[in-house]
Amino acid sequence: MSEDSQDQVQTEWRNFYGRRHGKTLRDSQRVYLSEDLATLSLQGVDREENPERLPLDLAEVFGGAREFWLEIGFGGGEHLVHMAASYPEIGIIGAEPFVNGVAMLLGKIRAAGVTNLAIHPGDARDLMDVLPEGSVAKAFLNYPDPWPKRRHHRRRFVTQDHLVPLARVLAPGAEFRIATDIPDYVRQAVQEVPKAGFELVAQGGEPWADWISTRYEQKALREGRVPHYLTFRRR
Numbered sequence: 172m173s174e175d176s177q178d179q180v181q182t183e184w185r186n187f188y189g190r191r192h193g194k195t196l197r198d199s200q201r202v203y204l205s206e207d208l209a210t211l212s213l214q215g216v217d218r219e220e221n222p223e224r225l226p227l228d229l230a231e232v233f234g235g236a237r238e239f240w241l242e243i244g245f246g247g248g249e250h251l252v253h254m255a256a257s258y259p260e261i262g263i264i265g266a267e268p269f270v271n272g273v274a275m276l277l278g279k280i281r282a283a284g285v286t287n288l289a290i291h292p293g294d295a296r297d298l299m300d301v302l303p304e305g306s307v308a309k310a311f312l313n314y315p316d317p318w319p320k321r322r323h324h325r326r327r328f329v330t331q332d333h334l335v336p337l338a339r340v341l342a343p344g345a346e347f348r349i350a351t352d353i354p355d356y357v358r359q360a361v362q363e364v365p366k367a368g369f370e371l372v373a374q375g376g377e378p379w380a381d382w383i384s385t386r387y388e389q390k391a392l393r394e395g396r397v398p399h400y401l402t403f404r405r406r
C-alpha cells in the first residue's frame with residue numbers, strides 16, 4: 172500500500188498506521204461481511220469485550236485441531252485459505268485490519284469451503300495480547316508493509332515491540348516465516364528477529380514447498396522486485 176494512503180488511527184492505547192478501509196465494497200462482499208464475519212471472528216480479542224485480557228481458549232474455538240497457526244496481515248487471504256485447505260487438521264488464525272481484505276478473504280472461504288479458520292479483523296498486536304503463551308506452532312508474515320522511510324522503520328513488524336509479543340505466543344521450536352521483496356526489510360529482519368528469541372534457519376529466493384503466491388508478491392513481480400523468503404525458529 173502506498174504511504175500516502177495510510178491513515179493513522181488512534182485506538183484506545185495503540186497507534187495503527189495502516190489503512191482500515193479502501194475502495195467501495197462490492198454488494199457480494201457486504202453480504203459476506205454481514206453474514207459470515209461474526210461467526211468467523213474470535214471472541215474476546217477487543218479490549219471492550221475482554222478488558223482483563225484473559226487468554227483465549229483455542230481448543231474451544233477449533234475443536235480437535237492438532238495445533239494452531241497464525242498469519243499476520245493476510246491481505247486478500249490467498250495464503251490463509253490455501254494453508255487452511257492444505258492442512259485441515261490445523262486451526263489457523265488470521266489477523267487483518269483492512270476491511271476490504273477481510274471481505275475478500277470471506278469470499279475465498281465460501282468458495283473453498285474451509286472450516287478450520289478464525290479471523291481477527293483488526294491489529295495483530297491486540298490478538299497476540301490474548302493468545303496463550305506458547306500456543307502457536309507456526310506464524311506467517313507475508314509481504315509486511317515496508318515503511319520505506321528511515322524514520323518509519325520503527326513501524327515495521329520486525330521491531331521488538333511486535334516480535335517480543337510474537338515470541339511469547341509461539342511454542343519453543345515454532346517456525347516463523349517471512350516473505351518480502353524489500354532488501355532493507357530482509358536486513359532489519361535478520362538483525363531484529365533473533366534478538367527476540369529466534370534463530371535464522373534459512374533464507375533465499377526459493378519459496379517453501381507449500382507456498383502460494385499472494386497479491387502483493389504478484390505486484391512485486393510485475394514491478395520487477397525479487398521475493399526473498401526467511402525462516403526463523405523460536406528457541
Ligand SMILES: C[S@@+](CC[C@H](N)C(=O)[O-])C[C@H]1O[C@@H](n2cnc3c(N)ncnc32)[C@H](O)[C@@H]1O
Pocket residue numbers: 172189190243244245246247266267268269272293294295296312313314315316317385386387388
Ligand atoms: C503489503 S500488505 C500484504 C498483504 C498480504 N500478506 C499479501 O502478501 O498480499 C500488508 C498487510 O498487513 C496488514 N497489517 C499492517 N499492520 C498490521 C497489524 N498490526 N496487524 C495485522 N495486519 C497488519 C495491512 O493491513 C496489509 O493488508
